[in-house]
Amino acid sequence: MTQRAHGGPDASGQSPFDFSTNANACGPCPSALAAVLAADARSYPDPAYRALRDSLARHHGVDVARIVPAASASEAILRITARAVQRGVTGVSVPEFAYGDYRHAAEAWSLPVHARGQRHAAGAATLAWACDPSSPLGLADAPAASVAASTLVVDRAYAPLRLSGADPWRAHAGLAWQLWTPNKALGMTGIRAAYLIAPEGGEDEAAALDRLAPSWPIGSHGVAMLDAWCHDEARxxxxxxxxxxxxxxxxxxxxxxxxxxxxxxxxxxxxxxxxxxxxxxxxxxxxxxxxxxxxxxxxxxxxxxxxxxxxxxxxxxxxxxxxxxxxxxxxxxxxxxxxxxxxx
Incomplete structure (x- = not known):
């Protein structure tokens, strides 16, 4: 399998000047940090995350049944790949230069991986990953460039940190899964929490992804961060x-x-x-x-x-x-x- 490589602390610990990660260097966001510090670490969060789902759904203007909490982007990538296998996907499409966990998750299920633009077998069921913007290049995959796929997921980890250019997915957001990881925009990558938004009409698939999750994938501190993300102070x-x-x-x-x-x-x-x-x-x-x-x-x-x-x-x-x-x-x-x- 492809060895996973990430930026951030290594065996020598945290670097004083770490250019290797992409968190918002203005962070941490004061209101989000205050919420995390005030979180009750003595108790489990609600295992159904009802209040959090409501906040995220209002924040994005979608039905609450389309929200799927996740432990992190990497956990969500593994889980959505597992669900794609359940649905009969036989290949995975990734951008030419992209975060390695897409490929890692595919290889964990022995799925062939194709770089964007490579041909798939006729009629093949495909899980396709797109980015808005991508790592490492910081450029968005245009919707027109994404392959026709059984399951299309847009990783929007860095969409809140767009410094130039237009959002090419704004008019197409309801057609694909969206993966959001606000800890980067909030400058708090040490807090692991993320969520998916199902495509329009994808409530049943959202429920299926929920069934694949472990109990309490997000702890109380992650819940606090995601809830703070939905408030005006953070925006x-x-x-x-x-x-x-x-x-x-x-x-x-x-x-x-x-x-x-x-x-x-x-x-x-x-x-x-x-x-x-x-x-x-x-x-x-x-x-x-x-x-x-x-x-x-x-x-x-x-x-x-x-x-x-x-x-x-x-x-x-x-x-x-x-x-x-x-x-x-x-x-x-x-x-x-x-x-x-x-x-x-």
Whole structure:
């Protein structure tokens, strides 16, 4: 099976300057954090999540029967794949560059995986994954580009963190499953909780997914976070944070340009950069030793590229300094934000 690779803490612990994950760097959202801290950890949550389902349904303007709580996006991916197998799916379609858990879940069921655009057998029942926007590239899969599928799921983890571009799925939201993981937008990825919205008319399938869930897939802290997500305070904070992220992203892309790292187009709060020819193979390990962590894109099928979540100016300066240190730092001092590429 494909080995799963993720950003974030590793065996060395949390990096002081972690560009490898895509959480909202303005977080945590104050109102969501307050709700989590006030959650009652002494008691089980309602196993049916009735109040939470009502809040999420009102938030999205859908019938409550279409809401399916999940322990996390990864748990939801595994569960919806299992349900697709029950329904006779014989193949899985994924974007060319995408989060590895889609493929992992398919391989767990010995399902063949096809990159978007590859042909499937005529009449084959297919589970198709689309992203809005995707990781690592931060670009949306257009509805027209999605294959005809027995089950279509749009992963909208980063839709709330869109910094540019239009939402291509707004007019098509009722045609596909939607997977939402607000912990990223709220800057609270340590709280694991997510939910699915079934397509219009998909209430029976939502109930079937519920039957595949363990008891209490979300704990009291996850319930508190998801409920806070539905309130005006969180939405106002998120909207304000996007302006800050846009400014930070522009500065971070300019820094990458100055280092000779070519930023690729992205609409989200993260982007991929192509490293220059001659970059040492152990660059990321050397940067990690200096407290700066980047996401190697080789596991996405993009060797020679790194993904960088947008972080505030002090972290960007730490990146510039670490690159200078990894290159041997000619003069022994710290680099500037616009240091020349040391490997040219």
């Amino acid at each position: 106002t904070w998120l909207a304000q944070s996007l302006d800050t992220l846009r400014a930070w992203k522009s500065a971070q892309q300019a820094l990458c340009d100055s280092l000779g790292w070519q930023p690729l187009r992205s609409d989200a709060n993260f982007f991929v950069a192509r490293l220059p020819e001659g970059t040492p193979a152990d660059l990321l390990a050397r940067l990690r030793e200096q407290g700066v962590q980047l996401r190697d894109c080789a596991s996405f099928g993009l060797p020679g590229h790194v993904r960088l979540g947008v972080l505030p100016p002090p972290a960007q300066q730490a990146l510039a300094d670490a690159v200078g240190g990894a290159a041997g730092g000619s003069g022994g001092g710290a680099t500037t934000m616009h240091a020349p590429n040391p490997w040219k």
